[in-house]
């Protein structure tokens with residue numbers, strides 16, 4: 001199982017955009033905000049936004065309903081609610097210091113999800129979205145970087161589920177298979193790998209994807225339990 005990605009490797013992949021590079025940003029303890037260059041102009045990406053801060057920002061109207069796509073979060077209040085949960089991390093890309101043009105949410109799974117059986121060991125990248133006009137500017141990479149600035153990162157298994165019916169195929173002009181490849185390409189540099197599971201919702205479509213990142217301090221016993229749980233079993 002791969003553990004933490006070497007910062008030097010990540011720094012190389014970030015050198016042409018988003019600044020400062022990850023190695024520098026991560027070395028500054030409790031760094032909560034980074035400037036990020038995009039073709040549309042500068043944004044800042046801010047981690048651990050509080051409900052109060054989020055209330056003061058405006059939510060881009062593009063996070064709504066399009067012809068063949070509906071955003072996962074259509075209301076700013078939903079982000080506020082997630083930011084109020086224990087240990088969660090709501091990371092926002094902000095234009096003009098106050099307009100939300102991208103968001104990522106790291107949170108514990110809902111109690112009715114299989115992964116909640118691992119207690120607080122597992123956290124999910126529960127949402128990741130960039131407003132259509134701001135896409136392909138590496139904002140998603142910056143959001144993932146800031147989501148993973150979590151102080152307990154190495155003690156956790158962070159996972160991500162991609163359900164193809166939630167993807168904006170129209171907005172990105174991609175087939176589901178291409179989109180799936182994009183998600184792998186997006187998450188792999190951060191130490192995520194595709195994992196097999198028999199979880200029924202994930203198995204509904206072959207394009208769906210389950211990816212996980214095992215923290216360096218996750219014990220072998222915990223990894224073992226996780227392996228069994230992926231197939232709905234106990235060791």
Ligand SMILES: CC(C)(COP(=O)(O)OP(=O)(O)OC[C@H]1O[C@@H](n2cnc3c(N)ncnc32)[C@H](O)[C@@H]1OP(=O)(O)O)[C@@H](O)C(=O)NCCC(=O)NCCS
Pocket residue numbers: 127128129130131134135136137138139140141142161162163166167168172173174182185186
């Ligand atoms: C998925 C999503 C968050 C990506 O956001 P983004 O800011 O455009 O992504 P980035 O610019 O950081 O690009 C990440 C990688 O994906 C690739 N990519 C992004 N958009 C692409 C496109 N339209 N065509 C081909 N590749 C694309 C880029 O090549 C990039 O890799 P690179 O850095 O090596 O060049 C965005 O498309 C989105 O909001 N989609 C709707 C919500 C969604 O599907 N969320 C996923 C959770 S299920």
